[in-house]
Amino acid sequence: MRMQLPARLALPLLVLPGFVLSGAPCAMAQAPAPSPAQPGMAATPAAAGRIREVASITAVDPTTLKPGAILVSDHRDNPSTPENGLTPYLDWVRTKPAEAAALSPFPGYKEPDYTTTVNGVAKPRHETLKVYVAEGRFVVARPPEAIDLAALARLGFVQAMDPAIKHKALDPADVTPTKDPAAAFARRPDRPWCEPGTVCIESRYDLEGKLPLGVKLANKLEESGAKKIAEFVTFQSELRTLAPDRAAGLGALTKVDTTVTGGLEQTIFWVNQILRFGKFLAVFQPMPGDPTKTVVTTYMALAIKGDVLDRKAEYARVPVLRNLLPAQVLMGNSSFNTGTSISAGLPTYARNRIAAFADALAKR
Numbered sequence: 001m002r003m004q005l006p007a008r009l010a011l012p013l014l015v016l017p018g019f020v021l022s023g024a025p026c027a028m029a030q031a032p033a034p035s036p037a038q039p040g041m042a043a044t045p046a047a048a049g050r051i052r053e054v055a056s057i058t059a060v061d062p063t064t065l066k067p068g069a070i071l072v073s074d075h076r077d078n079p080s081t082p083e084n085g086l087t088p089y090l091d092w093v094r095t096k097p098a099e100a101a102a103l104s105p106f107p108g109y110k111e112p113d114y115t116t117t118v119n120g121v122a123k124p125r126h127e128t129l130k131v132y133v134a135e136g137r138f139v140v141a142r143p144p145e146a147i148d149l150a151a152l153a154r155l156g157f158v159q160a161m162d163p164a165i166k167h168k169a170l171d172p173a174d175v176t177p178t179k180d181p182a183a184a185f186a187r188r189p190d191r192p193w194c195e196p197g198t199v200c201i202e203s204r205y206d207l208e209g210k211l212p213l214g215v216k217l218a219n220k221l222e223e224s225g226a227k228k229i230a231e232f233v234t235f236q237s238e239l240r241t242l243a244p245d246r247a248a249g250l251g252a253l254t255k256v257d258t259t260v261t262g263g264l265e266q267t268i269f270w271v272n273q274i275l276r277f278g279k280f281l282a283v284f285q286p287m288p289g290d291p292t293k294t295v296v297t298t299y300m301a302l303a304i305k306g307d308v309l310d311r312k313a314e315y316a317r318v319p320v321l322r323n324l325l326p327a328q329v330l331m332g333n334s335s336f337n338t339g340t341s342i343s344a345g346l347p348t349y350a351r352n353r354i355a356a357f358a359d360a361l362a363k364r
Helices: 089-095 097-103 155-161 181-186 211-220 244-254 312-318 326-330 346-363
Strands: 051-053 071-072 086-088 113-118 119-127 130-140 165-167 200-205 232-240 262-271 274-288 292-303
Touching: 051 086, 089 097, 089 130, 097 244, 097 274, 097 292, 130 200, 130 346, 155 200, 165 211, 165 326, 181 262, 232 244, 232 274, 244 262, 244 274, 274 346, 292 346
Parallel strands: 051 071
Antiparallel strands: 071 130, 086 130, 113 119, 130 292, 165 200, 200 232, 232 262, 262 274, 274 292
């Protein structure tokens, strides 16, 4: 009798834009079940020894920061708990309105409502989201006017952040929310994605480590004709600079008492599975009391579909997946997490991305 494993259970894939995160694969049934690894912060050489974990970056006086040091907080008070650090979207909007306004895809963003068809019957669906946010802060030993934001808002700059993720220019006419009526909920109400003056990017991440083997196994277990799981993840994003007038309100978020001189924003507005949106935001301000230095505050946000995280019972019923709960993989608490990039888990990847960004600025 052939074993059937539904695709939605076979492989928890979690993707983070420009930044991406992939989950762990299912293991062969005869292999010993892995136990969750202790949560760690595996760092690239760019991040090793430089990251200082803090409860809140805004509670640390920026004038005490030395060039090269990086503050990071994702507000996880118990990292070993699978969903610690994930906040329901509506709670996020209510309790942190300034952060939600800055890191949501567009003003007034709401959890998606759309129609899905099951067995030929169209049904309305409301989708709940949970959000992970990592904050970073570092100092650049140059004044803000010496930092060329336009040079950062280029495809080549994004390509240098993580060589495992491949990026290419995307024709705005091919933006999925614009072309596909089923993705209409992801359209901006105020303007099209990738308007002139922005960089439109399509990205691809080929699964690493044991992940391709897991995909192949999952696809073999599927019935003939069922949709296959890809061995790669694609996502679309918009990269743009924020002029001082657009970025001025971000000072309320950073709580640095100097004028915001500009910002850089990459918004992931479409992912082919699991996620709904993501954003990387960097805010630039003169150092209080020393305008020859720049305080850079960064944010990485990822919104995950709530039903993905609610599959604990379903995964528990499939022996090969009992140690691969999506929340464990997402937060880097699975023994299947590996490396220092996207497959390491969101906390590790976020820290390494912030460190890579800090290094790139220091060299310019």
